[in-house]
Amino acid sequence: MVPLSWYLILSGILFSLGVLGFLLKRNIITIFMSIELMLNAVNLSFVAFANYWNTHPVADKSIVPLSGQVFVFFVMVVAAAEAAVGLAIIISVFRTRETLNVDRVNLLKL
């Protein structure tokens, strides 16, 4: 059987890669994808823990095993909403600035 730590390490790697992507990519759409990647990494650890608590139930029922998967569901909803709004924003930005390069969209300063 697979150790829980493997899943967690995998999710950690994915998360770090997502952060790196956010930092290093110039294309705003790609940056969004990096965010999605991070969310997915988190989801992975959620599901892994859900399974883990199912197989190692705690004495008191303080932890509902399946709740991890429910959280994944919520995360997906949030991700969907975020993607919808974010992409809409990207489109409007593109309309005004004619670019997708965040380095060129740097009006956010004094």
Next chain:
Amino acid sequence: MLTGVAYTTWLERKVIGRIQNRWGPTRVGPFGLLQPLADGVKFILKEDLLPDYVHKGLFILAPMLALVMSLISIAVIPFGETITIAGHTTALQISGITHAGGGISDINIGLLIILGVTSIGVYGVALAGWSSNSKYSLLGSLRASAQMISYELALGLSLVGILLLSGTLSLREIVFSQSGNWVLGGHDTHVPHWFIFPQIVGFFIYLLAAYAETNRIPFDMPEAETELVAGYHTEYSSMKFAMFFMAEYVNMFTVACLATLLFFGGWHGPHLGFLPPIGQALLPVVYFAAKVFFFIFLYIWIRGTLPRFRYDQLMAFGWKFLLPLAIANIIVTSLIVAWGA
């Protein structure tokens, strides 16, 4: 399977021919029965040319993706009950979870898988249009992907009613839950226990959405010959075009099978006692095939008769009519179920 697809094309051409008062293919073989074969040979023998200035990887990937996804989706569809051959009991189904017995049992989220796979299938279209660096293709694929995304919602929601009634996601169990006849007020109305009757609205939503999903007339904007040459597969030729072609027809099959399974009781049908045992065993498959054939024919029929929508009409129809209707259908159904429970 692919043979079936090939002959579907033949059938289509014949039927359209009849509808349009002409013969359709007659030269190759009796009634042109060998026509699909000839087509296949032609596709294979043709030079597989790759236009310049296309994103090669994606250009090649796209049709494969489309075909593979469509095949996967049809793979999970059960077309019969378990059958016992030489002591091995196996489900009449192409893919599933192999369990200890070595046989194949059902995937208990089959429906979801089909939905997911079809949604992946969108990439084929989108990538095809985008990779082949041509405005017709791009526009076509844009239309196609937009249309697919939009109608996926209606499609999925139209199935929720079924799920509410059957209470499962497994296609096989959905079919089982349609066995027998409707029993109203204690006495047996000799109407088969199919979900078409309570879900007539859902059925029509499903049908329309599915047609849109498969880019068939009257929703074939993506390949509207008159507007953009051939939509997303303008740049494609020979085998890759064939793949798209096959993918489309396989999708048609999938849709037909799903309609059969979900609304028309799958392989259930009147029990015929006079047949020999082997016949008895094969009877459900026959019923299933018959129903699927009906839907395929329906496809062709509609193609032969109906004109094409305008694109904005299409979108408006999808978002402003189908979606609310589907939601209303869900609400009503769930209320009824809750009231019955």
Next chain:
Amino acid sequence: MVHQVLFIVFGLICVAGAINLLVQRHPISSALSLVVVMASLALIYLLLGAEFVAAIQVIVYAGAIMVLFVFVIMLLNAGAEERTRGSRMALIVGVPGVIILAGTVGWMLVSGSGRLGTVSISSSNFGETHNIAHLLFRDFLLPFEITSVLILIAIMGAVVLGKREN
């Protein structure tokens, strides 16, 4: 054993996809590599016995969100990104930050892996849909409703933003 092999395979696919997402310079390629990541994640979910989540993962993420991305990329006809030197900070501050993050977390996990147990497709009906449904519509009803409101707002926001100003 089978599980471990499968996990390693899919995990490697995931990481490869993620790295590819970073390496690729064209958004479409990145998007596709992300799709790959998600698909393999879905399979890992199946390994964890969470069928429903896996299916949802495919449908929502791969099928809806990523398609939306691709759609937008095609709509804006985004070309390959140019390598602008926008931010030194990203390099001299962010990258070390990420390294610290990954390093600490990884170190903790590796060192603590002994204490953590293993996971498996345990009880058969674990990830079944109706369990999740019960949880979702009984215990987590309020969050569910709130998320629905959230997504409604998101739709409206998207519509408003997408409108042309005229």
Next chain:
Amino acid sequence: MTKNLNLWVIPLLPLIGAAINGLLGRRFKNAMVSAVALLFTAASFGWAAWAVWSVWPGSGVALPHIEVLTTWITAGTFSAPFGFQLDQLSMIMVLVVTGVGFLIHIYSVGYMAHEGGYYRFFAFLNLFMFFMLTLVLANNYLLMFVGWEGVGLASYLLIGFFFLKDSAADAGKKAFIVNRIGDFAFLIGMFLLIQHFGTLTFAGDTGVFAQVAKLPQDTGWGWITITALCLMFGATGKSAQVPLYVWLPDAMEGPTPVSALIHAATMVTAGIYMIARSHAIFNLAPHALQIVAIIGCITAIFAATMGLAQTDIKRVLAYSTVSQLGYMFLACGVAAYSAGIFHLMTHAFFKALLFLGAGSVIHAVGGEQDMRRMGGLRKLIPVTFWVVTIATIAIAGIPPFAGFFSKDEILGAVFHSPYGGPVIWGIGVLTAGLTSFYMFRLWFMTFFGELKLGSVDLGEEAHTAHAPAQAAHGAASHSHGHADDKSHGHGGVHESPWVMLGPLVILAVLSFVGGWVGVPQFMGGHNEVEHFLAPVMQSAPAVAGEAVSDKDATTSHAGEATPENTREEWLLAGTSIAAALIGLLFAYLFYYKSPELPDRITSKMHGIYMMVLHKYYVDEGYGAIFVKPLLALSTVVLWRGVDQGVIDRLVNGAGTASQGVGNELRQMQSGNIRSYAAWVALGGAAIVAYMIWLGVTR
């Protein structure tokens, strides 16, 4: 039986008035302004009267009647309530403040009619009322201190009312600073109280006095004595005693009603009130009492002598005020607090009357303040003449006018008290004589002889020229303040309007009969004031040695009037009357019979005269001893050294440093999303590392 009198309303009403006038008054007509001011003051007076009436002994209300609104400050175990207290002492004070204040408000309506900043004046006046009432009604030292500081502020504002004039502004500053010195001591005293009692509340089981009562008498120089001395020093500041009296004469820069209200009737008595209020502490500290007595008597005699030579009418009154305050101090010093309060009351009447009368005179002669230019006004302004006459007799201490009883009360107490004794008593009597002398001098110079307006003989001018600046300024002040008077018909001598005379008459009546509430035993009266105040003063423990016993002999125990006791009393009373009459006689001789006599005398003993005229050069002395070194110190060390050298450098350094840092940090604010993300990532990494570290270490 306790009932809620909402004492807080009494101070609040003037505050509202001040707020309305101060904020909106600019747009009001003068009539509106005065209406508001008078309305709220009158209401406050009415409420106070009602409150006093409803807690009057015999009404069954337990005294002191305390109403605590809420807890005001809480610091550790110490907590100061926001509460008001009404007992016999504060009853008298409240009535005096509101009553006299109201009268003076009326008077001001007429007097200030032609001044600029009318609304400002009344706003300040109401503000002063508010603070003064807070002071006298407070049920703890801290709230009292608020009032204490507040009246200081109000008096500063009002002294500097003609702020365009340097002398006025300077006088205001002087008053404020000198008061601050006293307040500083007061603060230290409060800190000592907190340190030892942990509270500042007056009454109650845990109150200061209840705790003091348990303490033995401090015959040495223990902390009680120190505390008492601190309080006493604070009192000297507020009520203008040696050595801090110097601000009061200059305070005459303010409009005359202000001088009447603040610097004669009410504020300057705050110190007396405070000492009387904390008599319990003083009773335990004989040395402190002794010092109080000595200071009081020195002040009295000093100020009296200074008053002799002054030619500015208001200054004469100012010094007389100082000397009268000295009397009250003396009374407190000999533990005859009730006598002090009695004198306070009567003095409030006749001194307010005198000031207002003087104001009326000044008004009449169009802003002239130099008595040498007056004279013969008797015919011209009869009403003023008569009321001033009454007041003069009253202050001179001639029966049956108010001043006599209270002053006699004090002197009697002094004579018996161990802190007083014959010597101090003698000084007191001498002071009484001097007082009547210079008061009648004023009287004669102002109202008799012939009017010398405008005719200035240079010889006198030369004197006043030497005189310190304030005199000249004082003269200037009203000619400035009333600059416009001449322009519209005030040029000729004329009687003041009735809005001014009315209060004068009322006050005249009061200062005539005001003393009768305190007719001592041996004259057949029975000293209500004593009995009235007895409960409060008795709350002091009877451990104050002979002091208390003697006090009793003169005050509450005066009931058993043994013959020799009575004869003695008569003797004392006679002496003081005699002194007063002698003073009158001399004044008559010098300033009516033979006006040239003073000049001869002055020329004979010129040194002393100059000395007296210049107020013993005290101001100059202070200037030389304190002010100049202080100035030099602050210029060289504080200003050049500390302020510019250290503080400015620090400030500028901080400024430049933050600029530099900002310049550096602006790089961070690149507007580049990725940079921000980088910082976020770093922060997240830090947090995660920290949490892991926690987990590891745990």
